């Protein structure tokens with residue numbers, strides 16, 4: 345922000361200047377980014393900015409904001425700058441070790457909650473696995489909405505599991521989630537079988553990775569994004585490992601890229617123990633969630 349002797353840097357002026365700056369840097373949500381960062385620097389809610397347009401932030405707030413704007417201008421995602429992201433109406437801590445939860449993944453949570461309603465586990469708790477838990481967005485949301493479920497949250501990354509554990513603790517569900525460091529389901533011994541296996545695995549191909557926006561490619565963990573030459577590698581392994589770990593009638597629910605939806609459906613159809621294949625579309629109308637039953 346340039347120094348200006350004549351005009352004070354009011355909230356409104358800061359927002360307008362920063363929105364323009366972010367637009368020129370290619371942000372698709374320039375005004376929102378500016379508001380979230382200014383609210384963070386002023387330690388207030390976004391809505392409170394609207395009644396403070398003519399106020400001038402103090403020097404400390406302006407210095408904090410300037411630093412946030414600089415880092416956002418270099419590509420750091422807003423969620424990493426403020427340290428959290430809202431997902432399924434819950435706040436999740438995020439850092440450079442975890443994928444920032446995406447709105448598309450809420451469709452997976454909705455499908456899992458719908459499927460859970462239809463399952464009657466008898467006198468044992470409903471058993472759910474979240475494979476590749478990252479920030480814990482799926483595991484924690486399901487635990488909050490299914491108070492009698494037990495969840496196993498798995499990730500290859502110990503740093504991600506730490507974030508997931510912190511989020512589970514914040515939302516009061518940590519005692520119903522087991523955190524396991526491991527490769528897909530290989531290191532999970534108990535329970536032997538699940539009612540639901542959910543996963544938002546990495547599904548970007550190696551060639552697509554280079555085309556990702558720098559704010560994703562250079563700041564979010566590659567381990568969370570990329571899966572082999574065509575993006576299907578992890579899903580293929582998960583399909584192969586999952587059917588033997590599901591109770592009969594249990595469901596496997598996987599987020600994927602619409603670009604590999606057909607290939608993944610073909611892989612699933614080769615496994616006779618999996619059936620009742622359906623896709624759930626995202627808000628853009630693209631096939632985003634693959635849901636299968638253990639027959």
Ligand SMILES: C[S@@+](CC[C@H](N)C(=O)[O-])C[C@H]1O[C@@H](n2cnc3c(N)ncnc32)[C@H](O)[C@@H]1O
Nearest residue numbers: 443445476477478499500527528544545546568
């Ligand atoms: C796309 S992110 C999903 C994170 C979170 N579930 C969400 O939806 O926001 C994929 C996660 O899977 C983890 N992961 C990648 N390969 C894995 C594997 N083979 N076994 C377990 N976790 C894996 C990554 O570390 C990352 O946290």
